[in-house]
Amino acid sequence: MNTLKPSFLDALKQAVGPENLFTEPASISCYSYDASGITSYPACVLMPVNTEQVSRSLKLAHEEGVPVFSRGAGSGRTGASVPQNGIALVLTRMNRILDISHEDLLAEVEPGVVTGEFQRQVERQGLFYPPDPASLAFCTLGGNVATCAGGPRAVKYGVTRDYVMGMEVVLADGEVMEVGVRTAKGVVGYDLARLLVGSEGTLAVFSRLFLRLIPKPQAIGTLLAFFPSAVCAMNAIASIFASGILPRTAEFLDAMCLKCIAQEMPHAVPEEAHAMLLLEVDGTPAAVSYELEAVLNCCRSNAALLYRIAEDSQDVERLWALRRGISPAIRRLNYRSRISEDICVPRHSLPEAITRLNALQNRYGGVQILTFGHAGDGNLHVNCLFQEGPESPLISKVMAEVFEIALNLGGTLSGEHGIGLTKRPFVKRELGDRAVTLMKAIKGVWDEKGILNPGKVF
Numbered sequence: 001m002n003t004l005k006p007s008f009l010d011a012l013k014q015a016v017g018p019e020n021l022f023t024e025p026a027s028i029s030c031y032s033y034d035a036s037g038i039t040s041y042p043a044c045v046l047m048p049v050n051t052e053q054v055s056r057s058l059k060l061a062h063e064e065g066v067p068v069f070s071r072g073a074g075s076g077r078t079g080a081s082v083p084q085n086g087i088a089l090v091l092t093r094m095n096r097i098l099d100i101s102h103e104d105l106l107a108e109v110e111p112g113v114v115t116g117e118f119q120r121q122v123e124r125q126g127l128f129y130p131p132d133p134a135s136l137a138f139c140t141l142g143g144n145v146a147t148c149a150g151g152p153r154a155v156k157y158g159v160t161r162d163y164v165m166g167m168e169v170v171l172a173d174g175e176v177m178e179v180g181v182r183t184a185k186g187v188v189g190y191d192l193a194r195l196l197v198g199s200e201g202t203l204a205v206f207s208r209l210f211l212r213l214i215p216k217p218q219a220i221g222t223l224l225a226f227f228p229s230a231v232c233a234m235n236a237i238a239s240i241f242a243s244g245i246l247p248r249t250a251e252f253l254d255a256m257c258l259k260c261i262a263q264e265m266p267h268a269v270p271e272e273a274h275a276m277l278l279l280e281v282d283g284t285p286a287a288v289s290y291e292l293e294a295v296l297n298c299c300r301s302n303a304a305l306l307y308r309i310a311e312d313s314q315d316v317e318r319l320w321a322l323r324r325g326i327s328p329a330i331r332r333l334n335y336r337s338r339i340s341e342d343i344c345v346p347r348h349s350l351p352e353a354i355t356r357l358n359a360l361q362n363r364y365g366g367v368q369i370l371t372f373g374h375a376g377d378g379n380l381h382v383n384c385l386f387q388e389g390p391e392s393p394l395i396s397k398v399m400a401e402v403f404e405i406a407l408n409l410g411g412t413l414s415g416e417h418g419i420g421l422t423k424r425p426f427v428k429r430e431l432g433d434r435a436v437t438l439m440k441a442i443k444g445v446w447d448e449k450g451i452l453n454p455g456k457v458f
């Protein structure tokens, strides 16, 4: 339903041009949801093509007090970009890679660049942008920065936060400013760029990003190993770290995930396997072969049942297919509701986290829990499947207990996906009253009228 005044819509049309403003129901509904499944409609959709247009739109929205919901590809899993009336500000038409500098190891991009496309361009030039969310084929760099996205390579290379040097932003009142630096170092004043990373569209709109690049590793080694138990797999990871090796990825699948995969690829999983690790190392060819051998020894000494080392790029794809296949395989299981969370615990607590999740499943007959994810950084994707519909109190009860497990082990509600709408009720439990009050005060300074992504995070 369009609740905006005709005169305001006319002004917006002038600000962005009629070709970049949409009010008809078909366009509105395209921007009414994200990957969380939550749906709520904007009053209009703007697709600006430059900073000037973003600035003019925000100035108008600020004057009128109209909410603005920034949006990249809408692949978020928490409802963070879902509009609630107001303006859906879609940044996907601002999708130019403006510069890739070898000398400064710096890229300047617009926020709507698709992450995977950026990585391809950067790697073509012998450079590397490590953050690799599984959604990289379609998500945007702006969305990645706003959620501080991570992926399998975070264990060695860190997350999006570690690659944001600075950015051009449009403030809630339409003013354009730069935060952060374009230099390798810079310590003047508070680090506003870092504050904006992970701010989920609540503090400012990113119109340009300055991203750090590193040299591309020369070689990668990939190893897949099956274990008789999750504890053996976790112990293998602990011994890899203890041996001084920092793997590039350390991905984990639990027994339920392997069962699920085995239904679709019966010969891929040994019968006695109850856990799987997909491990990668990278560096010079000599370092890779040394580290791969050491990683293999760690797996062997922790009761690995079977292992495979990729011989060529096709093999790499085959091994990764087991890891990548799990989400679609879970989706094909016949359950009415699936809630996928991304808790993170200190690495040493992983075995205990798995034990407590198993106990949780046993306590509640009706839930099936499958756990997989980035064990190398303690980040577990806990998938809870229910025969009940989404409104069932059982679901909220079980999910609250999943979060309690993470927090009681010194962990966090979210290692990757952020808070958005879905995890709002649990934020105070993790951060405490004082931190939430401070954060709300910061929000108030950046966005006095509360027009930027209202109703999210807090």
Ligand SMILES: Cc1cc2nc3c(=O)[nH]c(=O)nc-3n(C[C@H](O)[C@H](O)[C@H](O)COP(=O)(O)OP(=O)(O)OC[C@H]3O[C@@H](n4cnc5c(N)ncnc54)[C@H](O)[C@@H]3O)c2cc1C
Pocket (backbone or CB within 6 Å): 034, 035, 069, 070, 071, 072, 073, 074, 075, 076, 077, 080, 081, 091, 111, 132, 133, 134, 135, 138, 139, 140, 141, 142, 143, 144, 145, 146, 147, 148, 149, 150, 151, 152, 199, 200, 201, 202, 204, 205, 206, 207, 416, 417, 453
């Ligand atoms: C299949 C699948 C796999 C996924 N795998 C991962 C994963 O491995 N790791 C991971 O971290 N996430 C993952 N995600 C979640 C999601 O892809 C990430 O959160 C991603 O960073 C969102 O990018 P987006 O462009 O889709 O942003 P959107 O979903 O459109 O928006 C996300 C947030 O960013 C804000 N935003 C977007 N653009 C801007 C901007 N220019 N200025 C200010 N704020 C902005 C929005 O307001 C919103 O709060 C996955 C999602 C799916 C569907």
